[in-house]
Amino acid sequence: MNHTLKPQVTVTVTEADWKALHAMLRELARQRVALEAREADYLVEADDTHLYRRLGYSTMAEYMERELHYSPHAANERLRVARELAALPLIAEQFRAGELSFSAVRELTRVATPDNEEKWLTTTHGKTARDVERMVAGLRRGDGPGAEPDPRLLTTRIVLEVPVEVAARYRRQRTALDKERGERVSDGEALDLWLRGADGPCNDVTPPAVQLAVTTCKACKQGFVSADGAMQPIHEDTAELLGCDAVHIGDLESDDHSRPSPTIPAAIRRKVFHRDGFACVVPGCRAKRNLDVHHIEFRCHGGKHTMEVCCVLCSGHHRQLHDGRLEIAGRAPELTFRFRPDGDVETAMTTLGPTWDYAGEGDVPIGDAEERR
Structure with a gap:
């Protein structure tokens, strides 16, 4: 059996090319985040004016699922964050400027208040969204960055993909x-x-x-x-x-x-x-x-x-x-x-x-x- 090695294709990329590519991706990321912030403002307005009713939907979440292609959970989270931002002007400002991702904003709105949002922004500067998620885990609204987490509030998300049966x-x-x-039993319980x-025996x-x-x-x-x-x-x-x-x-x-x-x-x-x-x-x-x-x-x-x-x-x-x-x-x-x-x-x-x-x-x-x- 003959094995023929295919020649490797070498792509020559100049320094100017990859720098321009990086700059473009960064700018697109900033614009994407800024658009999400702009959308958040419109979501609150649409909910307050009951826009969804004019289009035959019973809830804002249903409207967002059908018209904006969000899952039910994502729709509720987007609307929650949008409303929380009304009381957090500093976080909202960085969000609109494209400097703070939605994932980071989502986590910060769980704990930040007008009194401590500046401290949270300083502490989380340069952190990834995952880092911010870890920092707020186990904390309640109003807790500062140095607060001790409540062990009862610490959870881990587990996603399983299983056959239909x-x-x-x-x-x-x-x-x-x-x-x-x-009553409803929680996922953890x-x-x-x-x-x-x-599934073990009950009589032993x-x-x-x-x-x-x-x-x-x-x-x-x-x-x-x-x-x-x-x-x-x-x-x-x-x-x-x-x-x-x-x-x-x-x-x-x-x-x-x-x-x-x-x-x-x-x-x-x-x-x-x-x-x-x-x-x-x-x-x-x-x-x-x-x-x-x-x-x-x-x-x-x-x-x-x-x-x-x-x-x-x-x-x-x-x-x-x-x-x-x-x-x-x-x-x-x-x-x-x-x-x-x-x-x-x-x-x-x-x-x-x-x-x-x-x-x-x-x-x-x-x-x-x-x-x-």
Whole structure:
């Protein structure tokens, strides 16, 4: 077989050519950004005057999707940014001059105010849009460039491309989770539930959901977990939640060869699951998967690994409890539950009594005995 090598084509580009090309691309980028800023002004005017109604559209987002070729999410973000810029004249000025990309402006409008926008512009000067995104991550509106991020606000965007049959199964699973919880489950919660083995059996004692590998600062006690190759801080409530029902692997800086140890002794954990019917004990909760064992009396307050101090909770109610939205009192299985809504409001869920009545001295709740024989 003959192999003929094709001659390489050499393109001769003069210095003047590539410099002119670079200058042209830079100018086009500036003009593009300036056009985006100009568009933002017109978007606010179009929304305020209900232009979309004159053309038969029910919302501005629908108009932008059909006429301006934006996706629904991009349309809402463009309109949000356009309205935020009305109160941020310095950022708007640089945007109109083509000196600040839309991506950077989008991130700055999440945190900047008239009082701190100049400081933000100084700090982010010369930064890429990705750099700005990292700088504002975990911050709230009004926070300055040097503010400490709130670990609860730190998120990572994950984009998946899957076959249509997998997408259909995903939608069915999301719908099932929403129905089980009785509310919309966030993307993070749904993924966490699936990673914990949501398709596993419901009638067996599952192992602790978390193998705990948390680096803790010895001085400030801040906990960190590894994410995307970097150590990310976690809120103290999250650290307490993870430590409730976990397997501890020991000091990561130690050469100790001790075996991983569960937070709760396996025998106690197994009996708690059987007593609580392999289900969350919160009245009205239908969850029988993604379960944790929780200490009613927090361990930091002297709670022990005993039957009367431990109960089974689903991951959603476990999170609510550590966030202060749910209070559990009493000794298992005679527990009372109190939900704490925003403000001084009484609701049907404010106070709930014990979960079930007992048949006697046995460890099997009424109504569950036949099911498990």
